[in-house]
Amino acid sequence: MELEKIKEIIADSVDFDVESITEDTRFDSMGLDSLDIVELLMQIDEEFGTETEPNASLVTVGDLIAHIRESK
Amino acid sequence: MRDNELCRLLGIEKPIIQGGMAWIADAKLAAAVSEAGGLGIISAMNAGADYVADQIDKIRTLTDKPFGVNVMLMSPHADEVARILVHKKVPVVTTGAGSPSKYMPEWLAAGITVMPVVASVAMAKNAERCGAAAVIAEGQESGGHIGELTTLTLVPQVCDAVNIPVVAAGGIADGRGMAAAFMLGAVGVQMGTRFLVAKECGVHQTYKDMVLKASDISTVVTGRRFQASSCRCIKNKFSRGFLKTEYLPETTAEDIAELGVGALRLAAVEGDRDRGCFLAGQISGMVNREMTAREIVDEVYNGCISLLKGAN
Numbered sequence: 001m002e003l004e005k006i007k008e009i010i011a012d013s014v015d016f017d018v019e020s021i022t023e024d025t026r027f028d029s030m031g032l033d034s035l036d037i038v039e040l041l042m043q044i045d046e047e048f049g050t051e052t053e054p055n056a057s058l059v060t061v062g063d064l065i066a067h068i069r070e071s072k
Numbered sequence: 073m074r075d076n077e078l079c080r081l082l083g084i085e086k087p088i089i090q091g092g093m094a095w096i097a098d099a100k101l102a103a104a105v106s107e108a109g110g111l112g113i114i115s116a117m118n119a120g121a122d123y124v125a126d127q128i129d130k131i132r133t134l135t136d137k138p139f140g141v142n143v144m145l146m147s148p149h150a151d152e153v154a155r156i157l158v159h160k161k162v163p164v165v166t167t168g169a170g171s172p173s174k175y176m177p178e179w180l181a182a183g184i185t186v187m188p189v190v191a192s193v194a195m196a197k198n199a200e201r202c203g204a205a206a207v208i209a210e211g212q213e214s215g216g217h218i219g220e221l222t223t224l225t226l227v228p229q230v231c232d233a234v235n236i237p238v239v240a241a242g243g244i245a246d247g248r249g250m251a252a253a254f255m256l257g258a259v260g261v262q263m264g265t266r267f268l269v270a271k272e273c274g275v276h277q278t279y280k281d282m283v284l285k286a287s288d289i290s291t292v293v294t295g296r297r298f299q300a301s302s303c304r305c306i307k308n309k310f311s312r313g314f315l316k317t318e319y320l321p322e323t324t325a326e327d328i329a330e331l332g333v334g335a336l337r338l339a340a341v342e343g344d345r346d347r348g349c350f351l352a353g354q355i356s357g358m359v360n361r362e363m364t365a366r367e368i369v370d371e372v373y374n375g376c377i378s379l380l381k382g383a384n
Contacts, residue, residue, distance in 0.1 A: 039194035053173040
């Protein structure tokens with residue numbers, strides 16, 4: 001559920017093959033720079049009602065999903 | 073302008089902030105700008121808490137006006153610097169290179185006015201959410217570490233996106249630039265390059281001369297290839313060599329990180345024309361006279377006021 005929504009948001013904001021995104025996909029492999037990550041997180045927060053700060057522990061899509069589950 | 077939002081927020085007379093330039097913005101320059109009615113900023117750059125504490129003590133001997141400290145969030149000493157700012161009861165903090173969220177609770181509890189430098193709408197919204205009192209929207213015209221958007225495009229979009237005051241930075245060095253910033257919705261400006269050549273600025277004379285002699289096309293951006301560290305600096309042997317290496321097929325992001333180490337100090341302290349990295353904005357071509365901080369603040373402010381009066 002979360003993965004699908006996150007994939008949708010990523011697809012919406014960057015040109016990346018959404019079908020290839022899994023929980024193991026690293027943000028840096030998607031070619032996102034630091035500004036892209038902040039934008040993505042703000043959109044995710046708007047969707048899930050969370051407050052996510054860009055930080056070094058958010059490496060993969062799975063890390064983000066875990067964070068959202070914890071914050072909810 | 074008498075009831076300017078930024079002046080009220082910061083307790084200053086003129087809504088002009090001096091940029092926190094690493095190796096350049098020290099207590100002496102910051103005090104001169106604050107004394108002139110603007111807001112002087114000390115750069116904490118990559119230094120440890122002892123250096124920052126010394127600079128704060130020093131500025132307090134030079135002025136009793138408000139001042140700020142710029143924290144480079146990527147600095148290995150950011151944690152200890154963040155604490156010393158609370159301990160020293162610094163009135164204003166600006167931040168660069170990331171989100172200051174980690175330090176915000178402590179800074180806000182200490183009554184510090186925090187103004188992050190942002191390069192995108194999302195960064196500005198993030199800053200507002202963290203409790204920032206204002207944001208400094210900096211376009212890629214500026215010197216040093218930059219984003220992609222220009223000041224003309226960034227400032228109005230940030231103004232539309234947040235409910236806190238917006239300061240414009242990047243490409244502003246005179247009354248026309250300041251008036252334009254107000255037209256875009258900003259309530260103040262931050263200038264770096266213009267203050268770099270202030271008489272009170274202790275940067276090496278070679279650095280000043282390079283800015284004073286620069287033309288409109290004298291700067292380049294290094295580091296763009298790896299999306300990590302785009303940096304605007306003056307064209308010289310160092311930056312040309314950097315760009316040549318950057319675009320070699322075999323060059324990696326790690327190689328690039330190595331290339332810049334120590335080059336800013338070589339420029340600012342040693343005045344090494346060939347090996348130094350001379351960070352400066354695109355407006356350098358228009359900055360061609362050394363003046364005191366007060367003369368700069370007055371000229372920019374008065375120029376802006378007369379233009380805005382004409383626009384009404």
